[in-house]
Amino acid sequence: MRSTSEPDVAAAFAARLGALAREPLPAPLAHEAKRALINVLGLAIGASHHAGVDAIVVAAGELGGAPSAPVLGRTQRVDAHFGALAAGFAAHVDDFDDTHLATVIHPGAACMAVLVALAHETAPSGASALRAFAIGCEAQLRAGVAISPEHYERGWHITGTCGVVGAAVTAALLLGFDDASLARAVRLSATMTLGQREAFGTMTKAFHPGKAAANGILAARLAAQGADAPGTILEDPRGFAAALSTRFDPAQLLDDVGTRWELADNTYKPYPCGIVAHPSIDAALALRERVTPDAIAALRAHCHPLVPELMGNPDPADGLQARFSAIHGIAAALCDGRVGLPQYETERVRRADVCALRARTVLVASPGIARDAARLEARLHDGTVLEEVVEHARGSAARPLTDAELFAKVELLVAPGLGPQAARRLIETAMQLEADGFDAVLAAAAPVATAHA
Numbered sequence: 001m002r003s004t005s006e007p008d009v010a011a012a013f014a015a016r017l018g019a020l021a022r023e024p025l026p027a028p029l030a031h032e033a034k035r036a037l038i039n040v041l042g043l044a045i046g047a048s049h050h051a052g053v054d055a056i057v058v059a060a061g062e063l064g065g066a067p068s069a070p071v072l073g074r075t076q077r078v079d080a081h082f083g084a085l086a087a088g089f090a091a092h093v094d095d096f097d098d099t100h101l102a103t104v105i106h107p108g109a110a111c112m113a114v115l116v117a118l119a120h121e122t123a124p125s126g127a128s129a130l131r132a133f134a135i136g137c138e139a140q141l142r143a144g145v146a147i148s149p150e151h152y153e154r155g156w157h158i159t160g161t162c163g164v165v166g167a168a169v170t171a172a173l174l175l176g177f178d179d180a181s182l183a184r185a186v187r188l189s190a191t192m193t194l195g196q197r198e199a200f201g202t203m204t205k206a207f208h209p210g211k212a213a214a215n216g217i218l219a220a221r222l223a224a225q226g227a228d229a230p231g232t233i234l235e236d237p238r239g240f241a242a243a244l245s246t247r248f249d250p251a252q253l254l255d256d257v258g259t260r261w262e263l264a265d266n267t268y269k270p271y272p273c274g275i276v277a278h279p280s281i282d283a284a285l286a287l288r289e290r291v292t293p294d295a296i297a298a299l300r301a302h303c304h305p306l307v308p309e310l311m312g313n314p315d316p317a318d319g320l321q322a323r324f325s326a327i328h329g330i331a332a333a334l335c336d337g338r339v340g341l342p343q344y345e346t347e348r349v350r351r352a353d354v355c356a357l358r359a360r361t362v363l364v365a366s367p368g369i370a371r372d373a374a375r376l377e378a379r380l381h382d383g384t385v386l387e388e389v390v391e392h393a394r395g396s397a398a399r400p401l402t403d404a405e406l407f408a409k410v411e412l413l414v415a416p417g418l419g420p421q422a423a424r425r426l427i428e429t430a431m432q433l434e435a436d437g438f439d440a441v442l443a444a445a446a447p448v449a450t451a452h453a
Contacts, residue, residue, distance in 0.1 A: 020257055029264065032134075033263065036107070061078075071086050073414075089209070090210075091108065093205075134263060172185040184228045184229075201313065272341055272344055275395075277330075296381075299378050315358060321349075326363060373391050375389045418448070426441065426444040
């Protein structure tokens with residue numbers, strides 16, 4: 001905990017983050033930050049022609065300023081505000097991004113979006129870009145832990161509300177702020193939070209990390225001009241924490257910065273849907289090795305109580321809704337033997353076979369089951385009962401994706417738009433970020449016609 005002689009929490013937090021930014025990243029954290037960055041870059045490129053990105057590009061043409069930021073995977077450029085919005089949106093819209101399970105924050109999208117939006121203006125070295133990204137992710141995760149789990153349970157989308165804090169930190173570090181200016185950016189970002197869980201299952205959800213990135217840049221730009229928010233904005237009874245949660249633990253923000261990294265607990269999704277459904281999907285994929293879907297009379301998925309609360313939609317109407325239907329994930333796994341982006345296309349979601357199996361499936365909230373665990377029980381038409389137990393889901397902290405698995409995922413996302421060679425070049429360049437620089441990463445993320453523009 002901070003001592004009574006320390007300044008406001010935001011200033012103390014900024015001082016710790018500023019000191020962290022003046023040191024090289026520890027090698028294990030640098031590697032994890034690269035994995036996170038590669039993951040969200042791949043996702044943003046893969047979704048670069050989504051209807052939501054189209055809408056952002058059109059809005060940028062009507063409302064934006066001078067085009068300086070690339071739209072990943074496309075030929076257009078937009079201003080920094082809309083560039084951040086587009087990159088953050090595209091990285092999150094498929095619900096395939098990174099997840100910090102303790103908070104359910106997806107930290108990479110907003111901070112990557114800031115990097116993309118400000119790269120032309122700030123020209124960061126590879127090492128400074130990686131530090132700004134990693135420390136921005138760490139800042140939003142610490143903010144999230146400090147107000148969890150009550151914050152999420154009250155209906156806030158924590159990726160938007162805490163993402164803006166991390167985005168502001170990333171922007172401030174790219175812009176070369178001193179600790180006082182960084183503190184102003186943090187305080188201002190705390191007044192720009194956004195996002196409710198009611199938006200889940202719609203396109204609006206993906207705007208939350210995009211808007212967090214854009215707001216983070218705005219907070220940093222205002223701070224650079226001397227604007228500020230109240231010094232006690234984080235901890236005041238009428239401030240950030242009290243408005244968003246029933247508890248606030250400043251020690252989670254301030255203690256052991258640089259020695260305890262929340263980013264080290266970041267994970268990467270193997271399936272494009274809410275992460276709490278992944279254990280049940282794993283169980284369904286294992287069950288499919290033993291039985292065909294038409295032999296199943298009923299399914300009971302025993303899972304953590306957050307699963308039916310967050311992903312309890314039993315009959316989704318489209319692909320966005322299906323990403324918040326654990327029952328659909330189970331049915332798709334049993335019907336198709338795999339769960340990827342094609343299983344969340346609206347046409348697949350509405351097909352008769354998965355609809356019929358969803359109708360025979362129920363979720364059973366079980367407080368004794370961990371978030372990354374599940375037990376799937378299948379009763380067959382002949383009376384036989386089969387069971388699959390998953391203690392830790394694939395992709396969880398206990399069973400993390402290897403580099404090879406993560407990179408294979410990113411190649412599948414990038415290759416359709418840019419080609420397999422470009423996908424491999426993006427990964428190789430990002431893994432050599434300190435040597436090659438962030439400009440080289442952006443070049444690898446561009447269509448061939450503009451890669452050297």
